[in-house]
Amino acid sequence: MSLRQFSTSTRSSAFKLPWFSQQLQKFSKQLEAQPELSEKPAPKDTSSSLIQPTAKPLPIPTQTHTSHSYSTAWFKISHKKLNDLGRQIAHKPIDSAILQMQFSEKRASKRIKSTLVLARDHAIAKGLDRHNLVVNQAYVNRGTPDKRIDIKGRMRTGIKQHPQSRLKILLTPHPSISQQKDQKWMKILNKTRSPGVLDSNLLLTKNHEEMPTPGQLDTSAIFNADKAARNAAQEAVVKVIKDGGPAAVATLSLPESILGGLSEKKNETARQGAAELISAIVAGGQFTPVEPYLLLSTQHDVFGALLEAFADKSNAVRDAAVKAVEDFVAVMNNWATAFILPPLLEQIRTAGKWQIKTGGLAVLNKLVVSVPDQMARLMPDCMPVLAEVMWDTKSDVKKAARSSLKKLCSLVNNKDIEKFIPALQECLINPVEKVPTTIQVLAATTFVSEVDSPTLALMEPLLSRGLAERQTALRRKTAVIIDNMSTLVDNERIVRPFLPKLLPGLIKIEESVADPEARSVVNRAIKKLRQVGSVPENSDGTDLPPIKTIELNHVVDVLVAALKNTGDSLAKADDCFVAYIARLGQELSNARCGEETEWTSALVQLISLQLNAVDPASVNSQAKAVVKELLEKTSADDAEVEHVFPDEEEGEDLCNCTFSLAYGAKILLNTATLRLKRGHRYGLLGRNGTGKSTLMRAIVNGQVEGFPSPDEVRTFYVEHDIDGSEEDTTVVQFVQADKRIEADEAEIRQGLATVGFSEERQDESIGSLSGGWKMKLALARAILFKADILLLDEPTNHLDVLNVQWIIDYLTSLTHCTSIIVSHDSEFLNKTITDVIYLSKFKIKRYPGNLENFAKLVPEAKSFFEIAASEEYKFILPEPPMLEGVKTKEKSLLKMRKVNFQYPTAKVQQLFDITLQVSLSSRVAVLGPNGAGKSTLVKLLIGDIEPNISGEVWKHPNLVIGYVAQHAFHHIDNHLDKTPLEYMLWRYQTGEDLEEMMKETRQITEEEAEKMKNGSVVIIEGQKRYIEEIVGRKKLKQSYEYECGFKGMSSADNMWFSRDELVKRGFEKKVMEVDTREAQRLGMMRPLVRKEIEKHFEDFGLESEFTTHNTMRGLSGGQKVKVVLGAATWRKPHVICLDEPTNYLDRESLAALIEALKVFGGGVLIITHNREFSESICSEVWAMRDGYLEASGHNWASQGKTKIEKKDDEEDKFDALGNKIVSEKKQARLNASELRKKKKERMALKKKGIDVDDMEEFDDI
Structure with missing residues (x-):
């Protein structure tokens, strides 16, 4: 039930009282005898108005009182209770007081309610506005006691009756708090400003007669009048702002007025009117002049007051506040999102009333729709708050938070994790069950797309939880994900907010995990995070200095100087409007936004309003000049300097595409651009593992997004190897088997002849060709294919000097064919290529010229062409064990x-x-x-x-x-x-080495098997025995003898045969197996x-x-x-x-x-x-x-005696099961002099009668 319906029903019920007709007749007679109540005229004041210099200030309404009283003698109600209730409703609007009494069960409340209704009706009859009536006082005026009425019950004293007592109700048409503040502000202005100064600061249009007069611009109507009057006043304010610009907003004290209206806790209409005024300004298209005062004012937190109004007890105020915020959020400057988001998130997180939280979440959803780019940039600030609010005790808040999370996640455009977004959201809702499975899936995911702030913001809760898991496998996989994603982070500004959350967890795991392999994975992730985030070795990411930003004072100084250069002499650093523009410029600079179009769209309109009074005709061009100067002087100076070379526009483009590339779980290229010109020869450079061969293979297989199809550009990949299954195929047959080559046998033979194949060699088998001829065969196939693009992977492999020169001459002669060449032969590349394509940091960079020119532009690339040892990068070959009978290295x-x-x-x-x-x-x-x-x-x-x-x-x-x-x-x-x-x-x-055992030379042929069968017969004492296996070996002079077991006989009957004899019997390959096994055993x-x-x-x-x-x-x-x-x-x-x-x-x-x-x-x-x-x-x-x-250069004849010295500190030895073999050190053999000395000692002891036979020190004599 609305207040209007409630008051009507109350009034109708009052007419049913038995004494009402008498009271009404009495009141009518008094009304006829008294003059009509009216407001007193405003006192004369010659001070200046806020609108026109010669106008009067806004009138202060007089306080007109009306009262009504009636006897309480017949109602047996305690005066004390009546007075207590009267104090409760004092200074409240009449309708609110009636509503309060309506919901009270006390008899005194019902009587006061009836009196209030009657008093309100009387005031209406006198022509007063019921919506502006306030209960000034409500009390009992006692008369003389008459008698005591005794009643039954606990109150034995009864109630004293006062027949002359009256209940007094005093109503007042009272001004609102905002009106009082306006009047106070006017008096201050009238005392401190002269009319001339006030007029020069207004900077209004010349047509003052078109502007509302003070009588027309009734600010009190905005907050207190009925809806029609309120709308009219709002339109008047909008017109003043439109004509006067930012100066009018300042002189009207609009933020103070709106904040005052929202602060009227006892005046619903004022709160609603204040919120509606903002919506009216937005609807009138005049929010830009008001925006700085509403969003940046430190003295008047209008935005915070609007958020507080989300929990207003009045539905009308609540709806008006939500609509006001949603309206101005939709039209405000995009870069102002960073100003309102912190207070909004703070209210969502800490507000005591759930309506504020749900309303704030609704505003968050609106921001996602209206300013998606800014919300994506600020998503790291939003995710922790949503993750916390999702566990709110209020179900409405929890539901709204999950809905907001879903909307916010729509800003993540990383293709690698798009399909995992629902799972990542579930990890926040149900972490215990969902986190392990999600980590398992993501660890096996290949990341190729650039990792930006929204992606990391969504992933960080999962990664933090994964690092806290107890299972080593999960923590290891979490480290793998962090390592893979860190590789794709573009700069430290993206990863810096997440370092304090991820790096300490990784360091803790590295210090505590027992598995060395998992520890190495974690260590690699730590190194990658430190590298990307520029974190020192002694830091865990929690104590990093703030990222370098542009100081606000610097932006303000540049802006004020630029404004004054255009003729705006009134521009000041402490002006709210100028400060707001500077804050936006600071935000643009700190976001490393260097696009002039973005700066223009963000600032030109605001600067134009600031410059409008200087020269309206050229204001737009002047504003753009100010923006350009601001961009040039405040842009971040820490951007990476890159070499940019103009592409040759005369040549024909064969390819111009942007793509990403990965192989397995490794990211190779991320949003890299490849542009190829016809007739150019490109050297593809990069370290091992950067994806050179993979890129060329992906081009051939059609896996590079945007690369021309085979119908448009014919591409041929020159293989550097030939399948072993084609060893018996002739050269001509091999070329004919390639379905891509549309040529007859004569054309094929002619093409082979151009690369040096004679007629005899053309008919030879593939298996008989050397590596160099196989490479020339691959080139011949490319020639016959008539390719537009040749992809050559290590073309000089296996080629001698003459053939390398031949391929250089051939490639440089191709004017209509483009080549991409991967080679470690620096001399070959330097003579061949016209451009360098450099794979670095997951990007493709092009440098014109050969290797020498490239080395000048990129000095660190010299390591690609110089063979220089590095202390940090070494190979270690295992030392060979001792060989039996080999004492010198020259044997x-x-x-x-x-x-x-x-x-x-x-x-x-x-x-x-x-x-x-x-x-x-x-x-x-x-x-x-x-x-x-x-x-x-x-x-x-x-x-x-x-x-x-x-x-x-x-x-x-x-x-x-x-x-x-x-x-x-x-x-x-x-x-x-x-x-x-x-x-x-x-x-x-x-x-044993299974590859060696599988060699053809180790396989027993039929002839060898037959020889072994015949040679296995051994006749001993007239009895035939058959050798079944060789089970052991021992030294025999300069050779070996082998223990052989016989078929059907025990090991006690085994016999030893020399090596030569077993070889004669056909057991050579069996002997080689035993030798290999023994060699492995001796090597341990x-x-x-x-x-x-x-x-x-x-x-x-x-x-x-x-x-x-x-x-x-x-x-x-x-x-x-x-x-x-x-x-x-x-x-x-x-x-x-x-x-x-x-x-x-x-x-x-x-x-x-x-x-x-x-x-x-x-x-x-x-x-x-x-x-x-x-x-x-x-x-x-x-x-x-x-x-x-x-x-x-050999030393076979000299046979030097470089003796092999056995090292004392040999490495540990293990058996096949991994058990360590502990061997006792043998004592060094005594030389001749030491041996003679010991013998003398032994003889001396014997002469003394001492038994020396059992003494260990004489065992070696």
């Missing part, structure tokens, strides 16, 4: 004598009369042109193939060789879906456990994260080479043989490998075309020319 371990060899499918012989040897001191470089037989020679040496014409190859029985093939990846091609750890566990599961097995394998790969620069958690398919070429190197050296080889090791290693890794090989204690054989690499290691050269070997 031969491998020998070849008069070896001749020819591939079965080849038409000519490959090797002729090769004789050589290898020792522990060998440092050999095998050099020669493509097809000279270098790789064939090494394969014969290590036993991959055997001499098939003549000659023999001998090696020490216990020798272990570590071999990396020319096509290094063939070692792992069948295991790409395994992690390096799983690959090592598979390869060495039996303690390394524990095949995760910790040891991770440590081994870390010695080759491969982090444990890649070793344990990344499949080899997702590793870069350089990382795969490190896996192959690590796997080849796991058994601590005595000789390391590397075929083209420089093909996929960057310069840093190459330098580390060189240094490791220099200090390696075993022999080294290297096949390479990289002279710089070979000369830095090798002192001996094997030059291969047409199948013949020319050795130089």
Whole structure:
């Protein structure tokens, strides 16, 4: 029921009283005899008005009183109770007083209510406004006591009757508090300002006659009049603001008036009118002049008062306040969001009344819609508050908070976590159940999109909770997520708000977690956060200095100077309007917004209002000039300086696209731009693992967003390897099998001839081609494909000097074809490329010119071309164990004598009369042109193939060789879906190298099996025995003898046979198996456990994260080479043989490998075309020319005596199960003099009769 309905019903009920007719007749007679009540005229005052200099101040309404009384003699009511209730309703509006008495059950209240209704009706009859009536007093005027009426009950004294007593009600049309403040402010102005000064500060329009007069602009009507009068007054205020601008707002004291109206706790109409005035100003399009005074005034918190009005007891006031806030939020300056958000969030978090919280959340939703960009920027401030309010005890608040969370999360536009947003919201609602599963999913997610403030704000509660979990696995995965996301953060300003919440948790885990691998993951995340957030090593992120910002005083000084330059001499630093513009400029600068259009849209309208009185005709151009000067002088100066080069507009664009790229769980590129011109040759540079080969593969597979389709641009990827399944295919057949090449056999043969293939070589099998010829074959396919873009990944791999020059000449001759080249050959790139595409910090940067020009622009890139060792980046090769019978490093371990060899499918012989040897001191470089037989020679040496014409190859029985093939990846091609750890566990599961056991030379052929069957017969004492297995080995002079078990007989019947005899019987490969097993045993097995394998790969620069958690398919070429190197050296080889090791290693890794090989204690054989690499290691050269070997620099004849010294501090040894083998140190053998001395001591003791036979010190005599 409304107040109007309530008063009407009360009045109608009053007419039913039995005495009412008599009282009404009496009142009518008094009314006729008295003059009509009216307001007294306002006193004359010659002071100036706020609107016109010559006008009078606003009139102060006179207080007109009306009273009514009637006898209480017949109602038996205590005077004390009546007086108490009268004091309660004093100074309250008449309707409120009636409402209060209505809900009281006391008889006295009902009587006072009836009296109030009657008094109100009398006042209305006198022409007074009932809505402006206030109960001034309500009391009992006692008469003389007459008698006491005794009644039953507890009150035995009864009630004294006073027949002459009267209940007095005094009503007053009282001015509101806002009117009183207005009148007080007018009196102060009239005393302190002269009419002339007041007129010059108003800065109103010239047409003063069009403006409302003081009589028309009745400010009291805004807060106290009925709705029609209130609307009219609001329109008048809007017109004054429109004509007068900001100066009119200041002189009208509008913020004070609005705040005063909202503070009228006893006047509902005033509060409602104040809120409606703001909505009227917004509707009239005049909020911009008012905005600074409402949002930035420190003395008048209008916004806070509006938020408090959300909990007003009146629905009308509540609705008006909510509408006012929503209205001005929709039209306010976008960059002012930062001013109102802190008080809004504080009210949402701490308000005592739930209506304020729900109303504040509604305003938050409105901000998300009206200013989404600003709310996204400020989302880190909002999320903690919403996370707290979601657990409010009031269900309405909880429901509103969850709805606001959903709306706020719509600002997150990170594609990687879009599908996880509902799950992240559930983590805030139900963290116990949802956090573990969500972390599991996110840890397996590949992040490629840039991580901004909204993304981190949404993720931070989950990450903080994940770091606090008890399970090590969950904490580790949380660290992985932090590490992955930190990689994609653009600058420290984004991550800085979250450092105090994440970094201390990571540091705590690093100090407490027991798992070393998990600790290393956490340590990596800490390093990444420190790097991105610029956090010192001794800080946990909670004590960081504030980020450098633009000082407000500096912005104010620049703004005031710029305004005065336009002729605005009244601009002052302490002016509210100027201060507001400066605050907006500060906000723009601190947000690193450098776009002039954004500054113009934010500030030009406000500056135009400030300059309107100076020169209205040119105000817009002047305002833009002020904005430009403000932008130039206050922009942040800590932005990264980047080289920007104009693209050649004359050339044809083949590609111009922006994209992101990832491989596995690793982010490679983030919103990178690739632009390619026809005829240019681009060198693609970057460290190992930055995604060079992956980018080219993604281009070919159509995985680069925006890259032209194959119908528009023909792109060909020049493979650097050929599948082993095609070894028997001829060269011509191989090209014909490529469905992309639309050419007949004649055209194919002609294309092959252009790259050097003779007719005979065109008919040879793929398997007979060397690595260099295979690369030329790949280039021939690209020529026949007629590509627009050639993608060449390490094109000089396996090429000799002549063929490298040929490919340089060929690529530079292509004028209509664009090339993208990845190569570690700096000389080749410098002669070939026209531009450099540099992959750095997940971006693509283009630099014109060759490598020399690039090195000048990017000095740190010199490390890509120089082989220089680094103290921080090293490879460590395991030291080889001692070999039985090998006392010096020059003793031969491998020998070849008069070896001749020819591939079965080849038409000519490959090797002729090769004789050589290898020792522990060998440092050999095998050099020669493509097809000279270098790789064939090494394969014969290590036993991959055997001499098939003549000659023999001998090696020490216990020798272990570590071999990396020319096509290094063939070692792992069948295991790409395994992690390096799983690959090592598979390869060495039996303690032996399964790859070596699976070689063709280790497989027993049918002929060998037949020979073994015949040779297994042994006749002993006329009885035939059959050798079943070789079970052991022992030393026999300069060779070995082997223990053999017989079929169907016990081990007691085993016999020993010499090596030569078993070889004659056909058991050579079985003997080799035993030798390999014994060699491994003598080298002592390394524990095949995760910790040891991770440590081994870390010695080759491969982090444990890649070793344990990344499949080899997702590793870069350089990382795969490190896996192959690590796997080849796991058994601590005595000789390391590397075929083209420089093909996929960057310069840093190459330098580390060189240094490791220099200090390696075993022999080294290297096949390479990289002279710089070979000369830095090798002192001996094997030059291969047409199948013949020319050795130089060797020391075979001198046979120096570099003695192998056994180290006392040998590393720990383990058995196959990982148990440590404790071996006692043997005492050093005595020399001759020491031995003679001991003998003399022994003889002397014997002469004295002492028994020395049991004394340990004489055991070695």
